Amino acid sequence: MDDNPTPGRTIRRHAADDRGWDEVELRPYKEDERGLFRSVTRQVLFSDPRLAGELRYFEVAAGGFTSLERHEHMHAVVILDGRGHCLVGREVAAIEPTDLVTVPPWTWHQFRAGRGVPLGFLCLVNAERDRPQLPTGQELAALRADSAIAAFLSGDPD
Amino acid sequence: MDDNPTPGRTIRRHAADDRGWDEVELRPYKEDERGLFRSVTRQVLFSDPRLAGELRYFEVAAGGFTSLERHEHMHAVVILDGRGHCLVGREVAAIEPTDLVTVPPWTWHQFRAGRGVPLGFLCLVNAERDRPQLPTGQELAALRADSAIAAFLSGDPD
Numbered sequence: 001m002d003d004n005p006t007p008g009r010t011i012r013r014h015a016a017d018d019r020g021w022d023e024v025e026l027r028p029y030k031e032d033e034r035g036l037f038r039s040v041t042r043q044v045l046f047s048d049p050r051l052a053g054e055l056r057y058f059e060v061a062a063g064g065f066t067s068l069e070r071h072e073h074m075h076a077v078v079i080l081d082g083r084g085h086c087l088v089g090r091e092v093a094a095i096e097p098t099d100l101v102t103v104p105p106w107t108w109h110q111f112r113a114g115r116g117v118p119l120g121f122l123c124l125v126n127a128e129r130d131r132p133q134l135p136t137g138q139e140l141a142a143l144r145a146d147s148a149i150a151a152f153l154s155g156d157p158d
Numbered sequence: 159m160d161d162n163p164t165p166g167r168t169i170r171r172h173a174a175d176d177r178g179w180d181e182v183e184l185r186p187y188k189e190d191e192r193g194l195f196r197s198v199t200r201q202v203l204f205s206d207p208r209l210a211g212e213l214r215y216f217e218v219a220a221g222g223f224t225s226l227e228r229h230e231h232m233h234a235v236v237i238l239d240g241r242g243h244c245l246v247g248r249e250v251a252a253i254e255p256t257d258l259v260t261v262p263p264w265t266w267h268q269f270r271a272g273r274g275v276p277l278g279f280l281c282l283v284n285a286e287r288d289r290p291q292l293p294t295g296q297e298l299a300a301l302r303a304d305s306a307i308a309a310f311l312s313g314d315p316d
Binding site for chain 1: 167168169170171172203204206208209210211212213231232234236244246247249251253256257258259260261262263280282284285286
């Protein structure tokens, strides 16, 4: 009963080339012509039918940003490397390693690396979850009506 | 719909005194007379009824160790700071930052800091889960029959 019933390895190491973890598929975000995201990689570190949550690692290159989106499911984020800003609802905040960020349901959010520095973070999410919604043109205009959010979206946070 | 419906703060910072995160209760493990754990603190970083998983941060002082236990639910662990060894099933391994450790169901496990260095790690767990079992004297003797496990449990891993 105390033997390891999981196929695959119990302990996995970060790759020597510093591009992420061994034996974990590195998934580049595709580029988006609307500019809703750019230069992000994603790795699912833990996912198992016996785990109700999933833990993913995102790395945003300098000047890159994750998708501006919202959804029913929550995000729980731990900043691990680098520096940047995030938008959560109407709040724009500088973020750095060890910061904890909670993204509640149906809340617009985006994570942006600094211009000269990447941003790496872990994100806990429910294994079963709904698909993200992207903003309509009208919703994007409503967000940009807030000058702090407009500055964030243009890559020039206060 | 995009306002923040969560009471409490969206972004939380690590405390300046380096004892953990602000506004997150720091829970010392109690000491155990059987020596099954020692010198560990625990912080639940993310827990919400809308999250099926929970993310906790454990810090094991130099020479300390977490409870030797097993249970139905899984653990998914990311080593963040320091150095040490872990036991998972019958495997003893050195662990260091960025290592990923999977603890399958019903698998004996323990995390030990080095003698002169603490060990900090994140642990993803299902929000709903069963209570851990501690080993009986007989089960402990069976584990110690393996010389590598005996060395690990005595704080002298190979």
